[in-house]
Amino acid sequence: MLIDRRFIGHFDWRLFFTALSLALLGVFAIYSATGAAVFRKPYYLRQLLWLVISLLGMLIVLGFHPRTIRRFAYLLYGICLFSLVLVLVIGQIGMGAQRWIKLGFFTFQPSELAKISLVLFLARYFSDHKEEVKDSKTFLTPALFILLPMILVLKQPDLGTTVLLFFIGVAMMFLVGLKPLYLLPVGVAGLLVSPLLWGMLKDYQRQRLLVFFNPDLDPLGVGYHIAQSKIAVGSGRLLGKGFLSAPQSQLHFLPESHTDFIFAVLAEQWGFIGSFLLLLLYTYLISRGLQIARDAEDPFASLMSFGLTAMLTSQVLINLGMVIGILPVVGVTLPLLSYG
Numbered sequence: 001m002l003i004d005r006r007f008i009g010h011f012d013w014r015l016f017f018t019a020l021s022l023a024l025l026g027v028f029a030i031y032s033a034t035g036a037a038v039f040r041k042p043y044y045l046r047q048l049l050w051l052v053i054s055l056l057g058m059l060i061v062l063g064f065h066p067r068t069i070r071r072f073a074y075l076l077y078g079i080c081l082f083s084l085v086l087v088l089v090i091g092q093i094g095m096g097a098q099r100w101i102k103l104g105f106f107t108f109q110p111s112e113l114a115k116i117s118l119v120l121f122l123a124r125y126f127s128d129h130k131e132e133v134k135d136s137k138t139f140l141t142p143a144l145f146i147l148l149p150m151i152l153v154l155k156q157p158d159l160g161t162t163v164l165l166f167f168i169g170v171a172m173m174f175l176v177g178l179k180p181l182y183l184l185p186v187g188v189a190g191l192l193v194s195p196l197l198w199g200m201l202k203d204y205q206r207q208r209l210l211v212f213f214n215p216d217l218d219p220l221g222v223g224y225h226i227a228q229s230k231i232a233v234g235s236g237r238l239l240g241k242g243f244l245s246a247p248q249s250q251l252h253f254l255p256e257s258h259t260d261f262i263f264a265v266l267a268e269q270w271g272f273i274g275s276f277l278l279l280l281l282y283t284y285l286i287s288r289g290l291q292i293a294r295d296a297e298d299p300f301a302s303l304m305s306f307g308l309t310a311m312l313t314s315q316v317l318i319n320l321g322m323v324i325g326i327l328p329v330v331g332v333t334l335p336l337l338s339y340g
Contacts, residue, residue, distance in 0.1 A: 011062070015288050019336060022281055023051050026262065026337035033249045033257040033265045043258055043339050050340075066301040073117075073124040077145070080117035083110035084152035091156075099156045111161040114149045118168055119307030121145060126176045127299040139178060142169070159205055160330035164314050171310035172303065205330075212328035225261070226325050228254045232264040233275075233324060240271030258339045260331060263323045286313050 031044035083101065087110050091098040100107040125142055146169035154162045170183070207222040219227055232248035235241070246268040248254045257265050267275045289309030296302035312335055319334045321327030333340060 012288070012292075015285065018281055018284050018288075022278075022285075022336040023054075025266075025278070026334075026339075027051065028243070029262050029265050029269075029337060030258045030339050032244055032246070032269065033254075033262060047339055066298050066304070069120065069304070070124050070127070070300045073120040076113075076117045077121040080110065080113050081148060081152070083108075084114060084149060086110070088152070088155055097156050097158060099158055111153045111156065111158050114153060114161065115164060115168065115311050116308075118146065118149060118165055119172070119304060119311060122169065122172045123300050123303035123307055126172065126303055130176070130299060139173060139182060142173065157205060158331065160318070160332035163318065163330060164311065164332065167314040168307060168311050171314070172307050175303070175306055208329045225255050225329055226322070229261050229264040229323050230325050232261075232268040236268040236271040236275070238271050238273060240267070240269045240274055243269055245269065259333055260319070260329070260338065261323055262334050262338045263320060266337075267323075282312075282316050286316075 027044050027047050030047050034043050087101050088098060090101065092100045092102055092107065094100065099111060100109050102108075122142060122145075125145070129138070146165065150162050150165045153165065170178075204222065211223040211226070228248060232246070232254050235248065236246075240246075244250065246265065248268050249257045249265040254261055254264055263275070263278075266278060270278075286309055289305055289312065293302050293305035293309060296305055315332055315335050318327060318330065318332045319338075322329050322332065
């Protein structure tokens with residue numbers, strides 16, 4: 001059967017309510033971040049609508065047996081590659097990047113599909129070849145399939161998603177037996193092609209990387225984002241300034257406050273205590289994902305759970321690193337909270 005209703009009886013309510021709590025918290029944070037613009041562009045209402053649609057999608061996916069998902073893993077990866085090529089041809093250009101395909105009343109971002117499709121592809125590949133992934137040669141094929149979407153996403157350009165795809169791929173390869181020594185040739189190759197990769201970046205991306213190493217290089221230009229983010233996070237102190245009482249976001253000093261820098265909004269309003277509780281929710285999601293991966297009897301289901309958890313973990317860590325200034329700004333949003 002296509003749908004196995006037995007899985008509905010094993011629904012993880014604690015995991016669900018943790019994720020739902022984060023999503024609802026995101027709606028309130030987006031409402032606060034958009035401030036006076038909320039009635040011109042009701043981002044929080046759009047986010048609430050997408051949350052409802054996501055819940056309906058979850059109910060549909062919930063009924064699918066892992067074997068059914070496994071069956072379509074390669075097909076989904078192929079569709080993803082096609083859409084990544086297509087967006088470079090007919091995609092809409094916005095903010096210096098060509099990342100979106102317009103489909104009627106909404107836009108579709110293929111790079112978001114790339115993250116999930118890569119997880120499913122690698123989960124199926126490694127579950128099919130579990131006896132063949134014990135030496136360096138057997139990692140060449142999956143490494144190629146990791147590299148393909150990375151190159152296409154970088155061409156858009158989308159440096160943040162490119163980095164995420166790399167971490168997802170490496171994490172899953174380590175799980176099935178990749179030795180750290182095998183990454184040495186990858187590192188050497190990366191150094192050799194770094195001038196080429198630097199040339200593929202847009203001017204604003206190069207400036208972001210340069211400002212990361214020297215924050216005083218352009219404090220009122222490219223460095224403005226991270227400077228205002230640090231001010232917002234630091235001004236929250238222990239207990240924060242309260243809901244709708246944070247000047248950095250309310251007065252729009254903080255750019256992209258409802259997307260990339262939503263954590264700075266929360267830190268300013270709810271302080272260290274609120275930020276700590278938020279991180280506890282993410283910690284539970286990640287630990288529960290790892291438990292599910294460990295306890296799953298089916299190899300594909302185990303690898304899929306681990307890959308999705310690695311995707312969540314990478315995105316959370318990169319976003320938080322951006323917001324507090326220990327990583328360069330690469331346009332990675334905070335899962336479940338950021339708008340979109």
